[in-house]
Amino acid sequence: MSAVPQQELPRPGGFPEIRYKRYLPKIGPSGFALFTGITLMCTVGLYRVGQGTLERRELEREKVWSRLHLIPMLQAEVDRDTYRREVAAKARDAETMKDVADWKDEPVYNSKRYNAKTFMTTP
Amino acid sequence: MATFREPSLPTGKFVDPTPAPAESAHPEVGSTSAPLKSAAFFIGAYCKDYNEDFMLCKDENNDPAHCLKEGRKVTRCAMDLITKLRENCEKEWVAHYQCLEKNNQEYYACRKQERTFNECVFSKLNLEKVIPGASGTPIHLRKDTIYN
Numbered sequence A: 001m002s003a004v005p006q007q008e009l010p011r012p013g014g015f016p017e018i019r020y021k022r023y024l025p026k027i028g029p030s031g032f033a034l035f036t037g038i039t040l041m042c043t044v045g046l047y048r049v050g051q052g053t054l055e056r057r058e059l060e061r062e063k064v065w066s067r068l069h070l071i072p073m074l075q076a077e078v079d080r081d082t083y084r085r086e087v088a089a090k091a092r093d094a095e096t097m098k099d100v101a102d103w104k105d106e107p108v109y110n111s112k113r114y115n116a117k118t119f120m121t122t123p
Numbered sequence B: 001m002a003t004f005r006e007p008s009l010p011t012g013k014f015v016d017p018t019p020a021p022a023e024s025a026h027p028e029v030g031s032t033s034a035p036l037k038s039a040a041f042f043i044g045a046y047c048k049d050y051n052e053d054f055m056l057c058k059d060e061n062n063d064p065a066h067c068l069k070e071g072r073k074v075t076r077c078a079m080d081l082i083t084k085l086r087e088n089c090e091k092e093w094v095a096h097y098q099c100l101e102k103n104n105q106e107y108y109a110c111r112k113q114e115r116t117f118n119e120c121v122f123s124k125l126n127l128e129k130v131i132p133g134a135s136g137t138p139i140h141l142r143k144d145t146i147y148n
Helices: A031-096 B033-046 B048-060 B068-102 B107-125
Strands: none
Touching: A031 B033, A031 B048, A031 B068, A031 B107, B033 B048, B033 B068, B033 B107, B048 B068, B068 B107
């Protein structure tokens, strides 16, 4: 009996490696590259979205100003037409009511302010 | 009466056939929307005084009978400008408003035609398109835009 304690040891040459994971080939860019790339892409995209919003605002202002410049001309045309119709409607009313002695053509509101007519009589 | 309303018990659309009284009779511009939109900024620049006078008059009194005289001036000015545009820059103008017609009347879709039209109007009639309160380069002068 020897003084050296006996310990169980691997066999000479060692045990073979145990396959506990799949050895898949590394394909595609690394996680860091993906993360950086996607962040960059999102930043550029969001920047362009912001620029697009600012640009859309300017386009909207351009459109609004183009309409503002046209308002007087269109309103003048509508006014002439409205005036023509109002004069014609008044003449029709006067013709209908010509036999009523105390009929007066006056606005229903106790005010000098102009009110567009809600109803009109048609022939 | 500016808006068309169905009369009660209507038998159809009522169009008043009465001719305009002498004090309001005036020929109309008679243009469709695309040429007007194309020329809007030039109408605004060319007829500024008449337009402002008319709008101040409307502010004074909203009665259509009150501002007939100013309204006639506005219309005459617009017709005058349209005649001038047709004399001087008809080709460029037609190109621009036909482009607007094809592109849902969006200015951004027709910058190329607009630039030639604006240059022509500036050289011949000395009118410039100015968008008030623009931040930075005005949108119609920008070279690289996101919407185009």
